[in-house]
Amino acid sequence: MFGIFSTALRHKIWFDLWSAKQRTLQAILTIAIGSFVVGAIFGAWDGISYDTRANFGPTRPPAISVRVLPPADDQVVAALRDDPQLAAVEGLMVAGIKWRAGRDQPWQPASLQARADYANQRLSLLLLESGAWPAGRQLAVERGFALGIGGQVELEVDRHTTSARIGGVVYNLSQPSAALGGNPTFYTSRAEFARLTGQDRFAQIIASVPGYSAARAEAAAAGVQGRLREHGFTVMPGSIDNTKVADPNRAFFQDPVEGVGAILRSIGIIAVVLGLLLVYNTVTAIVAQQIAQIGELKAIGATSRQILLVYFTLVFGYGLAALAISLPSGLLAANGLRRMLIASLGLKPAGWLTLPVPLLYQLAICLVAPLLVAAIPVLRGARVTVREAISSYGLSGGGWVDDVLARVRALPRVVSLALSNALGNLGRVATTQLALAGAGLTFMAVLSVRASLVYTLSGVLLQAYPYQVQLDLAAPASLPRAEQAAQLPGVAAIEAWRLQSATLRRDGAGERATDPAVNLAGVPLPTASYNPVLLAGRALAPGDRYAMVLHERLARDLGVSVGDWVIVSIPDATNARRWVSQRRWQVVGVLLDVTLAGGALVPRETLFGEIGRREVNRVQVRSADASDAGAAALAARVRAFYEGRNMPVQLSRTDTVRQRSDDRLANLATVIGLLVLVALIVGCVGAISLNGTLSISVIERRREIGVLRAIGATPGFIRLQFVLEGLLMGLLSWLIALLLSYPAGYLTARGVAAALRISVVFQYAWSGVAIWLLLAVIIATVASLSPAQQAIRASVQESLAYE
DSSP, rough: OOGGGSHHHHHHHHHHHHTTTHHHHHHHHHHHHHHHHHHHHHHHHHHHHHHHHHHGGOOOSSSSEEEEEEOOOOOHHHHHOTTOOOOEEEEEEEEEEEESTTTTTTOOEEEEEEESSSSGGOOSSSEEEEEOBBBHHHHHHHHTOOTTTTOOOEHHHHHHHEEEEEEEEOOOOOOOGGGGGEEEEEEEEEEHHHHSSSSEEEEEEEESSSOOOOOHHHHHHHHHHHHHHHHHEEEEOSSTTTOOOOOTSSTHHHHHHHHHOOOOOOOOHHHHHHHHHHHHHHHHHHHHTTHHHHHHHHHTTOHHHHHHHHHHHHHHHHHHHHHHHHHHHHHHHHHHHHHHHHHTTTTTOSSOOOOOHHHHHHHIIOOOOOOHHHHHHHHHHOOHHHHHHHTTTSOOOOOOOHHHHOOOOTHHHHHHHHHHHSSSOOHHHHHHHHHHHHHHHHHHHHHHHHHHHHHHIIIIIIHOOOEEEEEEEEEEEEEHHHHGGSSTTTTEEEEEEEEEEEEEEEEEEEOOOHHHHHHEEEEEEOOOOOOEEEEEEEOOTEEEEEEEEEEEHHHHHHTTTTOOOOEEEEEEESSSEEEEEEEEEEEEEEOOOSSSSTEEEEEEHHHHHHHTTTTTEEEEEESSOOOOHHHHHHHHHHHHHHHTTTTBOOOOOOHHHHHHHHHHEEEEEEEHHHHHHHHHHHHHHHHHHHHHHHHHHHHHHHHHHHHHHHHTTHHHHHHHHHHHHHHHHHHHHHHHHHHHHHHHHHHHHHHHHHHHTOOOOOOOHHHHHHEEEEEHHHHHHHHHHHHHHHHHOOOOOHHOOOO
């Protein structure tokens, strides 16, 4: 191969690269953009997996996590440690509290935790980031909150207020970070926990199993549950996912993060494919344009192998230049994106990472894929004989498009020429439309995903909960007492619910430790405070007794549908060896609700009968002032009303439905932003592809342009012809994308929802249609100006003499 650079062929390669700078730059940029996107996304997500393993592995995550009621003492935990099915067991002291930084600050929710011995932790290890472990009345706090060592905080525990000093900052990977909207956790000594709460027992028990497997963990959890029940404890799920068993090798956020990564990877691959289409078009045009040159080279002795080397070297040059651009920029973007996302998850990012797999992908995209794409046109050109090559000389003849247009006499000549040029090469039209329409389709689909998320978390949520205020009582209260808040000024209506924890399994299935937990929401029938969004079946109706409307995730996990029967087991808080209720309920509907995940609606009166008490613990309030500010002010008055009558209300940052909606949208802002950014990058690839196609068109029709100029065509006529051609291509791509955008958007929205483990109501983004139409016109116009100017600059003599 070295000999090729000592011949005239070396000069030809250099001439093809350097003389057509715009064409070369377009080919390099499209390859580089695809490689950059793949390097950034694949590198970032592979880096996130690396950082997640590095952070979670040393903390010894548990495989079993349960909450026990009443809290267990040291003897119970010690007895579990003797279980051969368990590798390690640890008890956690946990209590819900309120905190504030000063007397002039509002109370906020928090958690108080303690361990038997911070110096000898067995599972879910806490890492001391700075300061000292809790001792005496000195606390440690979870990192990420605006609380530093030496600061003072006020705590309210069981309606008693105390002040404490922050002496350390702790890193707890089993808790949602501050960036994810988690509440702060304060850590104290066992003795101080007992002083503040009045008890020094363990409300949560975590355990690991030797040689983890799902089956082994499930069997061990069943044993733990059985032994605890024998000792009189009620056992409920204790993990963040509201399960008793969790894979210790996977972080609680890993599934949604990997799901989003899969969506972004798919879009990145689309960018690569679209870029390679331009490479195919470019090489096809070069070979077609240089058929005569190939014949001349063969006439003076060049072999087919040398011809192949010429064009493959040209394409390899494109890829090499693209690699030089995309490799360092992709590494930089991958590390920046990884560090940003890892920090938002509450983890410590590693230093600079250069992972081999994303680099190999970039090498393949830049150096291998273009050669494979170019192989067809290059092999076709190398097989051309001298006679075939020389006989191709001359002006291009008209095709069927010209024959059709010749019969349409009403069309202006410039429009007829633009149509003829745009549709003359159907193969190139197809590949260009794949690139440009693919970019538009991706853009419209992503905007539909954004519209669906916003609509579900705002429009649907606000419609489902017409009562704007939602407060949860810290302890159940009698129905008449809870309804006393209706007398408050500004309260238009009030409705009280009963929330009850239970477990659920299919009718006929045996009881298992991994039976999913369910939050039963007992609602009055008919209910005015909730309008369920049903995916199947019907809503609850007056007269229903053992009927339930099940959340779609629970229905999917259990494999049940409308008409099926399930067993609902409600634990007895006073006697853990029995269930207060264990009955068959029929699923009459399946609902979508982002705030009721893992829940089910049941008739309130039936639930009262099963638990034996007419007590409620949630109040829904409709404000006479429907504004967001009015609802927030009313929430504060209702909260104060209950607190003043010895009915404590759970502290929350989201007392109104609007606040809950805004909070969930804020948590998804990063995901939505990433999707839109990648879609815009794909749009750039489509724009470059169209510009490249029009530039190729100028080169191929240079003689025709010379003839037009020779017979009197003005520069304005030539410019208008290319602008119209670009507009026709842009509008055609918009039309194709429009026809496919609804199913593409629907499928993408379903994929994103599954990745994020939420439910969405699909909302087609008509704004995306309008925006892409505008962008298609702008892209087409801008992309056509440079080729048009290129055509105008050439003199008539140069154009007619061009080969």
